[in-house]
Amino acid sequence: MNILVCIKQVPDTTEIKINPETNTLMREGVPSIVNTFDSYALELGVRLKEEHGGKVTVMSMGPDQAKAALKECLSVGADEAYLLSDRAFGGSDTLATSFILASFAEHLEKEKGKFDLILCGKQAIDGDTGQVGPEMAEHLDIAQVTYATDIKAEGNKTLVKRENDQGYDWIEVLSPAVITVTKSGFEPRYATLKSKIAANKAEIHVLDSQSINIDVEKCGLKGSPTKVKKSYTPKKENNGIIINEETASASVQKLMSLITDKKVI
Amino acid sequence: MEITNEMRDLGDLIEKYFKNEVDPVVAEYDAKGELPEKIYNDLIEMGLNLLAVPTEFDGLMVDHKTETYIAEILGRHDCGIASAIGVNTSACATMNFFGKDEQKKDFFGILTSGKLAGFCLTEPNAGSDSASVKTTAVLDGDEYVLNGTKCFITNGGIAGVYIVFASTDLSKGTKGLSAFYVESDREGLIIGKHEDKMGIRLSNTTQVIFEDCRIPKDHLIGEEGKGFKYAMKTLGTSRNFVGGMAVGLAQRAIDECVEYAKSRVQFGKPIAYKQGIQFMLADMQTQTAAARELTYHAADLIDKNGDYEMYVSMSKLFASDVAMKVTTDGVQIFGGYGYMKEYPMEKLMRDAKILQIYEGTNQIQRVVISNIMLSK
Ligand SMILES: Cc1cc2nc3c(=O)[nH]c(=O)nc-3n(C[C@H](O)[C@H](O)[C@H](O)COP(=O)(O)OP(=O)(O)OC[C@H]3O[C@@H](n4cnc5c(N)ncnc54)[C@H](O)[C@@H]3O)c2cc1C
Ligand SMILES: Cc1cc2nc3c(=O)[nH]c(=O)nc-3n(C[C@H](O)[C@H](O)[C@H](O)COP(=O)(O)OP(=O)(O)OC[C@H]3O[C@@H](n4cnc5c(N)ncnc54)[C@H](O)[C@@H]3O)c2cc1C
Numbered sequence: 333m334n335i336l337v338c339i340k341q342v343p344d345t346t347e348i349k350i351n352p353e354t355n356t357l358m359r360e361g362v363p364s365i366v367n368t369f370d371s372y373a374l375e376l377g378v379r380l381k382e383e384h385g386g387k388v389t390v391m392s393m394g395p396d397q398a399k400a401a402l403k404e405c406l407s408v409g410a411d412e413a414y415l416l417s418d419r420a421f422g423g424s425d426t427l428a429t430s431f432i433l434a435s436f437a438e439h440l441e442k443e444k445g446k447f448d449l450i451l452c453g454k455q456a457i458d459g460d461t462g463q464v465g466p467e468m469a470e471h472l473d474i475a476q477v478t479y480a481t482d483i484k485a486e487g488n489k490t491l492v493k494r495e496n497d498q499g500y501d502w503i504e505v506l507s508p509a510v511i512t513v514t515k516s517g518f519e520p521r522y523a524t525l526k527s528k529i530a531a532n533k534a535e536i537h538v539l540d541s542q543s544i545n546i547d548v549e550k551c552g553l554k555g556s557p558t559k560v561k562k563s564y565t566p567k568k569e570n571n572g573i574i575i576n577e578e579t580a581s582a583s584v585q586k587l588m589s590l591i592t593d594k595k596v597i
Numbered sequence: 598m599e600i601t602n603e604m605r606d607l608g609d610l611i612e613k614y615f616k617n618e619v620d621p622v623v624a625e626y627d628a629k630g631e632l633p634e635k636i637y638n639d640l641i642e643m644g645l646n647l648l649a650v651p652t653e654f655d656g657l658m659v660d661h662k663t664e665t666y667i668a669e670i671l672g673r674h675d676c677g678i679a680s681a682i683g684v685n686t687s688a689c690a691t692m693n694f695f696g697k698d699e700q701k702k703d704f705f706g707i708l709t710s711g712k713l714a715g716f717c718l719t720e721p722n723a724g725s726d727s728a729s730v731k732t733t734a735v736l737d738g739d740e741y742v743l744n745g746t747k748c749f750i751t752n753g754g755i756a757g758v759y760i761v762f763a764s765t766d767l768s769k770g771t772k773g774l775s776a777f778y779v780e781s782d783r784e785g786l787i788i789g790k791h792e793d794k795m796g797i798r799l800s801n802t803t804q805v806i807f808e809d810c811r812i813p814k815d816h817l818i819g820e821e822g823k824g825f826k827y828a829m830k831t832l833g834t835s836r837n838f839v840g841g842m843a844v845g846l847a848q849r850a851i852d853e854c855v856e857y858a859k860s861r862v863q864f865g866k867p868i869a870y871k872q873g874i875q876f877m878l879a880d881m882q883t884q885t886a887a888a889r890e891l892t893y894h895a896a897d898l899i900d901k902n903g904d905y906e907m908y909v910s911m912s913k914l915f916a917s918d919v920a921m922k923v924t925t926d927g928v929q930i931f932g933g934y935g936y937m938k939e940y941p942m943e944k945l946m947r948d949a950k951i952l953q954i955y956e957g958t959n960q961i962q963r964v965v966i967s968n969i970m971l972s973k
Contacts, residue, residue, distance in 0.1 A: 524643050525611075525644040525657055526644050526657060528610055
């Protein structure tokens with residue numbers, strides 16, 4: 333199987349703080365990691381490769397420092413890594429981002445053959461929109477499944493275990509397809525010392541807008557219909573009161589007296 | 598000492614693994630006195646037994662600075678596991694220094710197949726005085742026949758192969774010692790008593806007994822009669838691993854103390870407000886920082902093939918004395934809680950003690966250092 337995994341390098345949100353004056357993320361000194369869900373996507377991709385043969389390519393759009401995230405991926409089973417980096421890509425919203433990623437995939441397919449699966453994380457833990465994967469599928473005009481926790485390949489069928497509120501569905505999908513992955517039962521593996529050393533020495537292919545022959549009008553700020561008007565930290569509201577008396581009628585009475593005491597009704 | 602990105606990359610991987618998988622269960626296995634199979638398998642999978650295996654034999658062959666850095670990280674989390682890895686690295690050093698290519702292929706092949714190595718020098722009546730080794734190796738046709746008892750052997754019950762020092766001529770004392778490698782499945786190699794230890798209880802320490810154990814002649818490493826020299830040369834580099842572990846252990850104790858001192862309230866304020874505590878912390882950190890610099894300097898000298906022997910002994914001596922002092926003070930800062938197994942300090946103190954004893958006691962390090970000083 334020929335698998336592409338899209339990786340976003342994100343700040344470790346467990347360590348991030350918000351500057352109360354500017355309402356922006358304080359990124360200084362915050363370690364960067366591979367987006368958590370992308371690690372799960374990669375693990376599923378590598379497991380498929382190990383079972384059926386083939387190759388796992390990882391790619392990321394971002395600044396030069398995103399190479400570290402790609403090297404991390406190479407140390408846990410990815411075979412080849414591409415970084416898409418260009419000033420023209422800066423300021424992309426999700427539409428532009430997904431357009432760039434899709435254009436890259438098409439470009440690479442000309443050289444390396446079609447991808448059977450394109451795996452993304454369910455969402456990035458910083459942007460949190462969950463839009464890039466589905467939008468990519470639309471740009472490429474191929475099928476998509478979201479919230480996957482497992483993927484099985486049987487002949488030319490791909491079966492995807494999709495999480496939903498009640499439990500899960502097994503969905504059959506035709507390749508090629510974009511699948512966005514959520515936390516699954518398969519914990520991402522640890523690298524080995526040897527794979528780390530090898531990944532450190534491995535080459536990361538760096539491509540820019542020219543090398544993938546993309547229309548830069550559709551990239552970056554120019555290609556982004558989303559405009560951010562204002563960002564702010566929501567005010568922390570006081571916690572609510574929980575009323576849980578012995579019986580339902582006692583609870584109702586307590587609730588009523590609270591409401592009438594406050595002269596709400 | 599600069600920690601390079603390459604070093605940090607490996608270190609972060611080990612740190613992450615130990616934080617997630619070892620720290621939560623270490624107290625349980627310390628009480629049981631065993632290394633859980635899962636952790637053993639993970640260590641092997643990660644390749645920690647291949648640190649000193651040459652790349653041409655499918656190993657990692659990291660430099661001594663990196664090895665020291667890894668020892669420090671292991672020491673932070675568990676000195677028992679660190680000891681298993683450290684001794685494995687010592688055994689590799691003997692083979693690297695003195696083995697022939699054919700022997701290396703054979704010996705390192707056992708490690709790449711997923712095993713650890715052991716290092717058998719000490720005997721019940723030959724500790725600091727290695728010249729008193731009584732295990733014999735007698736040539737009989739194409740084979741050496743080994744007889745004798747080694748004790749306190751780290752990885753004794755779990756290693757796949759051992760470096761063994763035995764006498765090929767008892768009349769010659771140190772000049773009669775020779776070095777061999779012996780696979781653990783050789784007939785006549787018996788795993789003896791499993792030691793119940795004060796600390797480093799996740800490491801496996803046993804007797805290794807040879808009863809007419811036959812090994813091929815070509816398992817002799819280097820030349821007959823040079824074993825003592827080989828052992829000293831090996832320990833002369835490998836004991837820097839102990840320096841690294843000691844620094845890691847000491848730093849861990851300090852970090853625990855800083856946290857504790859900030860949260861333990863007595864007389865209405867955290868004890869960290871007391872100058873008596875502050876000065877202890879300052880001394881602990883100063884000594885540990887000095888030990889760290891000395892240890893990395895020794896590692897750097899080994900890497901540059903400089904005059905490292907005295908520095909390696911000083912690193913092992915000083916860092917382990919610091920680890921003992923710092924953990925003893927650490928227990929003091931924790932007060933009664935420091936004495937309880939529920940808190941991390943008492944294990945750190947128990948673990949620290951061995952670092953002053955094995956790989957040559959700290960008295961023996963002083964002998965080595967002063968001998969070098971006075972022979973100049
Ligand atoms: C309203 C809005 C306005 C924005 N405006 C700007 C702006 O003006 N300037 C600006 O710099 N940014 C802006 N961003 C951020 C930018 O759009 C996102 O970082 C980016 O599009 C990815 O979206 P996301 O983080 O929500 O990812 P999601 O859609 O949540 O990510 C899903 C998956 O897509 C893949 N993926 C996402 N991003 C990448 C990537 N870069 N490389 C490879 N794979 C990837 C990963 O597999 C990821 O798990 C804006 C975001 C929003 C929501
Ligand atoms: C947990 C553990 C793991 C070990 N692992 C290994 C291993 O893997 N392989 C291996 O070969 N050995 C191993 N050893 C053995 C260890 O190296 C020896 O215990 C150590 O060298 C000391 O020898 P000894 O115990 O016989 O003490 P002794 O030599 O009897 O020493 C007793 C005391 O006398 C002091 N002393 C001795 N000679 C002198 C002197 N000349 N001047 C001043 N003081 C002196 C010592 O410093 C010590 O304080 C291990 C030991 C332990 C406890």
